[in-house]
Amino acid sequence: MTADSLRGKLLLNEPLARYTSWRVGGPAQRLYRPADVQDLAQFLSELDADEPLFWLGLGSNLLISDAGLPGTVIHTQGCLGDISQLPDGSIRVEAGSSCAKVARFASRQGLVGAEFLAGIPGTMGGALAMNAGAWGGETWPLVRQVRTIDRRGRIRERARHDFEVGYRRVSGPDGEWFVGADLTLEPGDTEAAQARIRELLDRRAATQPTGVPSCGSVFRNPTGDHAARLIEAAGLKGKRLGGAEVSPKHANFIINLGGATAADIAALIDHVQHEVKRCSGICLQPEVRRLGAFE
Template identity: 40%
Template sequence: MSVCYALPPVRGKLTHDAPLAPLVWFKSGGSAEWLFEPADAKDLADFLYALDPSVPVMTLGLGSNLIVRDGGVPGVVVRLGKAFAKVAKVDDVTLDCGAGASGILVSSTARDNGIAGMEFLRSIPGTVGGFVRMNGGAYGGEVKDILVDCDVVLRNGDLVTLPVEQLHYSYRHSELPEGAIVVGARFRGKPGEPEAIQAEMDRISASREASQPLRSKTGGSTFKNPDGGKAWQLVDEAGCRGLQIGGAQVSEKHTNFLINTGDATSADIEELGEEVRRRVKAKSGVDLHWEIQRVGVKK
């Protein structure tokens, strides 16, 4: 990928032609033209303010629900690191969470402070930024149920706070402004006993371990559940359990998961997903929609 623009100075870290495969769960895909790891929210805001508006920018969290295509990602990929991974208690039922904090850290901090209602976050592979953007949910809970407001840096560099009402949440979707990067959020739960909270987290962890291929190179849930149905069931009924293209396979354990069996390219994984969609449409008439985000350039 060619560079034809100047990048603003930063206090964080800028890396040219940075491999993204090690940073995503599928362990496949190309490089970022530039990878930016900002020192803090102001570093990010100043960078975006000064960056040529025509340069594409995307955010990378834990890379759990993501296919990075083999041709790589043009422009700038922003990765929020340790500076954005802090979680602090605001009051008896509210946590202030950096966008880089994991669901495990948020739920564990909630437990330690006797805050219930955030246990489901433990089961979602990802970070607060992704949860807020996609209305992350599992085991009966959704981010819309606990979010108070969030801090975002807009593409023009403005840092603003948006209340939950402005996100207009629906299933796995929000109306965050185009190009906005979540840098922090406040989550509100309810009073609870740490022992009971831990018991619920243990129940969720055990259920997830039993039903999902957690020890494989995967991307989490591949397709959104259609209205009134379950994606995994439609995939199974279409005869796709174990279906393989190249090094990519539909999980035998949970058919709404695709896995990299070892040497899959991102093209293999995406092609397999599209083949599953074709077979489900032919069998049941249902159009499955990707839940996994696909970014970058096909090779």
């Protein structure tokens, strides 16, 4: 691959802490910010077949190790960010679009049903990959079809039935990643939709630790219960390990007090799991994915 063939930006040994919402993580051997989907396709088509490959949007559901990542990281946020309305009224979004931006765009078009996306601190690529949700809404009920790309740069249109979707879980064809989706929403009142977004953001600010580095919710809610209740019942609100703390405001958030390492956060996640299991018998399952080497 030659630099002249690329329209995006290729960075070497790029620190990843600046790209993650926890503000932790070592360097990427290579980080690529594509100019658009076609540029991404060309970049991937020229990668070695055994090149380790990782995808990063807003970095809100990832814990990247302090040692960093080998191979190549594809950074989509701020790159694959187009949003448009199709003639049939549906919305076409690229994977690097922030969920909050999609919610605002839909409301301006007089479409309702996407307001909950304003409460998800990530991109649509991550939301599609994990069926992200907030305030009673989930991503995949909105999806009409998706676009994926494989590591050889081949782009495909996929129907919803190509994927198995559950609570914070999506599985589909191996070796493909989301680069976009078409969302079906209902016509509604713009002012009401925008008021709903403001209401949800106010609730988020009142109940969650905004303004400090976190990844959003750390654990999935077990059936019939809430992870935050179980963590609080185990006496873990305010628990600290190194520079990481279980938020005193919302027990299902772990925050970086400043100077936390990925190892601190990983150790605190493990401690919370152990203590909740000891106190309640319930094994909490993390929503956050760990990337790289952890002891």
